[in-house]
Amino acid sequence: MDPEKTAPFELGRGEDACLLLHGFTGSPWDVRPLGEALAARGLYVRAIQLPGHGSTPDALLRVSHRDWWQAASQALLSLRDYRRTFVAGLSMGALLSLRLAADFPERVHGLALVAPALRFKGPHMWLLKRLRHYGLLERVKPWVLKTGTDLSDPAVLAEAPILPAFPSARLQDMWELQDEVMRSLHRVRCPALVAVAEQDHVVDPAGGPVLVRGLTASAHVRFISLKDGFHIIPRDKGGPLLSSEVGHFFDRLREAEASPASPELSPPRPAAG
Template sequence: MDPEKTAPFELGRGEDACLLLHGFTGSPWDVRPLGEALAARGLYVRAIQLPGHCTTPESLLCVGHQDWERAAVHALLSLRGYRRVFVAGLSMGALLSLKLAADYPEQVQGLALVAPALRFRGPHMWLLKRLRHRRLLERLKPWVFKSGTDISDPAVLAEAPILPAFPSARLQDMWELQDAVMDALPRVRCPTLVAVAEQDHVVDPEGGRVLARGLIASSRVRFISLKDGFHIIPRDRGGPLLASEVGSFFDRVRERMARSEDPRASPRRPAAG
């Protein structure tokens, strides 16, 4: 993968910050347009590289979901100096974002879950997950090869950095992360936006609806389904609409929090006596 394209990045300035998390076998390149849009709205934006990503397929041999979770936690805690912190994640990054909000509720003021990888497309992947404890895939097909990524725009697709393969053992980590997210879902309290692509060929959009329904403790949930584009929504034809929706959602959260923090907005107590 091109190290310049896939490098982590920091954009913008402001008292509020947003952490961006890319997906499995992806890179910060996938989420950069969303980061640029949020920075234009006055947020400091940081996108990290998850362990084992953005280099070679072999780099994923010795990492797993616990390493990705630790990296996400470290990045979140590095933003403690900001007034408010939001987290936005794509695909697997959306699952990691949910875990952060559940485990660190005081640090995460809002979430954007983009094409969350709660369920993979197709009966083949469903069956493999059901049989995962037998580790048949790892024995029969230790590597999964990729020739492209799920983007509908041919011009963007031609520029996309592609990891050509990944160890099939990492699917075990994805399935464990999916299970962990379902357990953590009732503990997420912050406002959350869930966005799916109707034409996603990687994950089932129904998984996004499951997450939205399961956010029973969240103070606000918004669900949107985009007709244009495939799985890598921020880079695809639905990217501008996604950026507008996420930016507006975070802006409304910031405005409500600002009003609640303004002492002039607090009702006066009646005088004693």
């Protein structure tokens, strides 16, 4: 992977901040267009590179979900001097974002959960999760090869940094994160936007409504379903609409600070995609 493309970044300036978290085997490159859009709206944006990501497949042998969680929580705490802090995560990054909101409710003022990896797509992955405690996957197939990433735009796909393989053992970490998030959803109190891609080939978009229903303590929940683009929504054809929706959602939360009333919980509703 090109280290210049996959490097962490910081953009913009302002009294409010947004932490951006990329997905499993991805990098900050995947979320940069969203970061640029939020910075243009007056937010300071910080996108970190999660441990073991953005370099070589072997780097993922030396990390686990605990390392990803530690990096995410430290990054959030580094933004303690800002007036308000928002967190936006893609795929696995959305799972980490939810855990941050559950464990640090006083520090996370709003969430954008993009293509949340609550469930993988297809019966094969469902079966593997059910058999995970037997260690069969790691013995039979220690590495999972990757030939591309889930983008519909051929021009963007041609320039995408792609990790060629990852250790199958890291799927155990993903499944653990999924379970942890489901156990902690009831502790998330901040407003949240959940965005899925209808044509996602990596995660099941039906996991979006599951999250919405599970966020019972959240002050306000908005759900959007994008018709254009695949899993890496910020870089794909649905990216501009996503950036507009997330930016508007965070703007409303920033403006609402002046009002004592909190918005009511709203039911899932699709946005025009």
